[in-house]
Amino acid sequence: MYGIREVLLTQVRGDYSEHLSAGDFKLDCSMGSNPYGTPPVSIPEIALRDLAEYPETDAALVSALRERFAPILDITPDMLVFSCGSIASCMELTRMCMVPGKTIVCMAPTFTAVTDDMATYEPAFKRVYLRPEDNYAFDAQALIDAIEENPGAYVYVDNPNNPTGQVFPLEDVRRVVQAARDAGSFITMDEAYGDYMPDDQSALNLVSEFDNLAVVRTFSKGWGLAGVRLGYTVAQPQVAAALHKVNVPYSKNSIAHELACQAIASGWALRTRERVLRDKPRVLDALAACKNLHVAHSSNGVCISMVYVDDDQIDLEQVFAQAGVRVVTCAGYDGLGKNAVRLNLHENVDALVELVAQVDELAGRAIASGGSSK
Template identity: 30%
Template sequence: MTTTEDLPRFRAALSQLVSYRPEKPALSPEGRSYALAANETPFGPLPKVARAIEQQIESINRYPDNGGQALTAELAQRFGLEPEGIALGCGSVGVAQQLITSVAEPGDEVLYAWPSFEAYPILTRLAGATPVEVPLREGVHDLAAMAEHITDRTRLVFVCNPNNPTGTAVGRAELEKFLGRVPAGCLVVLDEAYHEYVRAADVPNGLSLLTGRPHLVVLRTFSKAYGLAGLRIGYAAGHPEVIGTLRKAYLPYSAGSVAQAAAIAALRSGDEVARRTDVVTAERARVAAALEARGWRLPRSEANFLWLPLGGRATAFGAHCASAGVCVRAVAGTGVRVTLGLPADNDAFLAAATTFPPA
C-alpha cells in the first residue's frame, strides 16, 4: 500500500491549489444539451480556418516556427504594431503564465480584482508569488482601490477588461488615470480576451494605450471570437524590450504550426468574425432584456456572456439549469456566468431561468 512517505515531494504551494475543473455536461430529460459554460463561440470553424488546417496536415511531423514569424507579421500589419513588440503563446493564459514567471519571484505580489479570471491566483501561486485580491465595486474593477493596494513588492497587476466572469468593462478615462498611478517598475497586464465583443464607445482598444507606456502589456486570444479554443493560441503586445524579455520564458514550440496557420486565416476572416460577434452581441441584449423583464438584476456585459449575481443561490441555480440540459458556470457563493449561444440555446436557458425565482 502506497503511503504519503512513498510519494515524491511537491512544492508546498500546490497544496493551496485546486485544479481547474470545467463544468460537467448536462442533459435534459429529453436528452438535449446546451453548452453555455465555457465562453466559447457557438459557431463552427471559419471557412478559411478549415482550409488552413487541412493544408497543415501534411507537415505536422515537423516542428513549428518557434518565433511564429508569419503570424507575428500578420498581427503587426493588421494592428499597426512592431513585430518585436509581439509574443505568441499557448492561449492568452499561457502568455499570462510567461508574464508572471518573468517578473515575479517568491515574496513578490501579483494584484488583480476579484472575482476575475480564475487562472490568476493559480498561476500566481505556481510562480511562488503572493496573490493580492481587490474586491470589485458593484461588479466592476475598482481601479482606485487597486492603485492603493500597490506596494513596493507588487510586480504585476492584471486588469481583465471586459472582466471574466462579470462581463463589466472600465472606460478609457479610468484606465488612463489608473495607468498614471502605477509606478514604472510594476507591469500592468490588460487582459482583453473578450475585446471583439465590446460595443460601448468609451471602452478603449488596449493596443491604443501602449504608446508611451512601457509598463503596459495587452493580452489577446484567438480562443473566443475567432473560434480557436481547441488550438490554444494567443499573444501579448507591448514595448519591444519588455516583449523581448518575455520571450525568454516561452515554452519552446508551444504555439503549434496548425494553430499559427489557423490564427492567420482567422485574422483574414475579419468580416465574418464581425458578423458572428454581432449575432452574439444582439443575443446578449435580447437575453439580458428578457431576464430584466422578469425581475433579474445583472450588470451590463461587454463580453459574450452574462453574469447573474446570485450569491448563495448560485450553486442551486446551476443545478436547476443542469436539470434542463443547460450547462452554465456556477461560482459557489458568488454568481452564475452564462455564455451566449445561438438563439435556440439561449431560449433553453431563458426557459430554465423562468422557473427559478430571481430573488
C-alpha cells in the first residue's frame, strides 16, 4: 500500500507492552521498572534554561560512566553511543547489521520488542529454545552450536534474560562471543537488566578483547529512570563509529543527560541491587512452597522471574489478575504460552508473598476445573 512494506501492515507484534491487562490492581508487577522507584534526582533551573539548545555534548555523562566502570573497562568517548533507551540501541544495532538474506541467531524466550523489530527485516531466524525439562536454564553449548551452524549470522543475546531473570556465567558468555567471532558473526549482548548483576559477570569485561561485540545498557531498570528514555552501547571504536551512522541524531536529550549523571552519583542502582538480593529470595521461597506454580531458573539479584503452571490451558495472567496482581503474559514470547507470566519484584514484598499464595490456590482451582481460569 503506497510503498509501505507489507510486513509492517500485517505483522502481529508479540511485544508485551501492547497487551497489558487493564483495571485496578493491588500490586503492579508488570513492566520491568525499578521496584523501589526513582533515585533522588531533580532538574536544575540551568538545565531548563538550556532547553532551547541542541544537546551537543556528552562529556559529563561519558565521564560518569567511565568512572562507574573503570574497574572492569577503560571506556573512552569513542566507544559510547547513546540512544533513546536500550530498545533503541538494539534496534540501531539490528539496522547496522541487517542485509537481505541475513540469519539471526537468538534464544527463545527473549525480549520480544527486539525480535519484533528484527522480524520487520524478514530475516531467517534460528532460535535456541530454553527447555522446560531444564527449567528453562541457559544452555551455552546449544547457542554455540547454532552460531557455528549459521556462519555470518547476527547474534542477539539478552543477559540477564527477559523473562526468566537468570544471569549467564561470564565464562559461558566469553565462549559464545568467541564462537561468534570464529563464525564471522557480530553479537549484541543486551544487558538492559545488567545493573542487577555483579560487574564481574558483565560482558563489558570482554569489549576490549572482542571487536565483534556490542554491549547494550540502559538507565531504565536499576537506575530507576525509565521515564527519561536513555540507553547506551559500548563497543570498540570502529563498531561505535559504524553505529553512529544509523543512530538517531540528538537521541539523548539534555534532561536525560542531567538526571543520569545525578543517578550515577547517587549510587541508586547499587543500592537497588542490594535490596533485590534481600527481597527476591523471599519471593522465590514463596513460589517454591507453591503446589501449582513453578518458577523458571532465575538469579537472586535480578528483579524479574518467570512463573508458570504445567497446564497450558491456564491463562496465568488472568489468575494473577484475580488475586489483584498485574503481571506480563508470556504468550507473546517465542517458546512460551499463556500458562506462563513474567513477575517483576515489588517493594511491598510482604504483600507480594501473601498474594503469591492466593494465586497458587486460584491456579489449583482452575486446573481442577479443567483449565478455566475464570
